[in-house]
Amino acid sequence: MNAIRKLTLSLWAIICALPIIWFASIALRPHNEIIAPQPIYFPTFTTETWAKIFAEWPIMNYFKNSLLAVSGSVFICLLLGIPAAYALARYKFKGREDIGFYILSTKMMAPAAVAIPMFVLFGHFHLLDTVWALMLAYAAMNMSIVVWIIRSYMMEIPHEIEDAARTDGASDLRILWSIIIPMCMPGIITAAVIAAIFAMNEYLFTLIIASQHAYPLSVALANFSGGSDGIIYNAIALVAFMAFFPVLLLVILIQNHLSRGLTMGAVKG
Amino acid sequence: MTTTARPIRRRSAFMRNAFPYFMLAPAVIFLLGITLYPGIYALYRSTMTGKFKLEFVGLQNYRELIVDSTFWESLYNTLLVGSLTLAIEFVIAMTMAALVYRDPWVKAWRIVFLLPMLLMPSAVSYIWKLLFNDGRIISDLLGKLGSTLGNIDFMSSTSLARMVLVITDVWQWTPFLFIIFVAGLQGMDKEVEEAARLDGATWPKIFFNISLPLLRPVIAIALVLRGVDILTMFTPVHVITQGSPAGHTETVSYFIYRTAFKSFEQGYASAASVLVLIATIILSQTLVRRFFRSGTEA
Incomplete structure (x- = not known):
């Protein structure tokens, strides 16, 4: 029984890991050993192609755009989301339920359905093909997640600590800044990491917004085609792993909070 | 109370009542900008036709849309590919979660099973595009296993192209459900399982009669979140099939x-x-x- 169990798990582990390892080998192959008449399973490894890829494509620019758009969007989410989460977690007021659920329901929005209005709106403000538009789109997309994750962590902080501070004369904002935020740091970090990953992955809005200058990594991949070389898979693999390793590090950092983050606080553990 | 103690600050009743609304306002206004505004704009734009010079046509776009077979086909394809994908992801994720959650090495397994989710969806789409299509690796491997089909063109048949979309999504997103299910199972009371075991219940009985029913709320949330994402599937279609053959693999997005x-x-x-x-x-x-x-x- 235990042997079958371990065998099944190992098989699934191979299915998960093997395509990634193989794709890493694509990044290390010369172009003519990727799409060949007969697939090549034991290629010659080289990093010489990298110099050519970096010379021909503004890869560091893609990376910089991703970094700016993602970190900017996370900053906006936290700036607007933390106060909102605090109000939802700690105050009783009319319409709290409805506002909370409205925020959550924006998660269910189909990106394609809002793509045209967003395109027109950004066009109107001359923001198309800028990192700012990406930042705003990613922030809008992740706001619901950030608010709900942080709200869930805030709800666990005992009221007594705040009550004591309040009797000492601390204002509500002061309590939020000096007590609540430090105490729910794990929640804030989890929310930030998950928002960052989703922003890094975003494809549809990015495809519509970026057309030359603002390409981040996710859509830059789609550029490596055309021309006589066809789709340049070694460049795609190289860029994919430039995004993969930072994400892997972030996820290891929050691995015990991951399920809670992905379910917006609904599943603990 | 001595005179040196700071007085408790009293704010007006209005400020006290309005405070949570002030805290919520920036986020809500921002979100209305991406939900209410696009809704109204889409409604307005849907009654217009033309590329640069707009012309009011009333409900004509809707009338054309409801008799447009490519639209209905994209809806059918979305639901077909989506339900298949969700079902397969659920079965694999639940099986792996059930097999792993009491394993002493659960953290190590979890990281490995998580890996596909950490690549960008566009990158994952290119991986499978290369494996199935451009690199012909899958055809070649099938040939080595004794298949006589030769070089299969996965984009020439609707069901094969759909299968590629399903495999791409399943490979990347089964980890999402898996992570949630493992956490749900780990969060359950060990003693209930232990008691059932002492009463002589077998492992499958414990899992299906005790653990699974207790996990229902977790399963529901996980499936809702994944289901919504699957219904808006876009990236693999854009990268791999572009709707081919003949638009049969288009999703609504x-x-x-x-x-x-x-x-x-x-x-x-x-x-x-x-x-x-x-x-x-x-x-x-x-x-x-x-x-x-x-x-x-x-």
């Missing part, structure tokens, strides 16, 4: 994108957007309130 940004029929695409938005509102209002805990317990 891809249909809207193609109509608006490739054929530049934004009025027509807006009509489809409005229908999708209405469906989303109905779906989210029922699902969200049903499966997520409200704030009342705070």
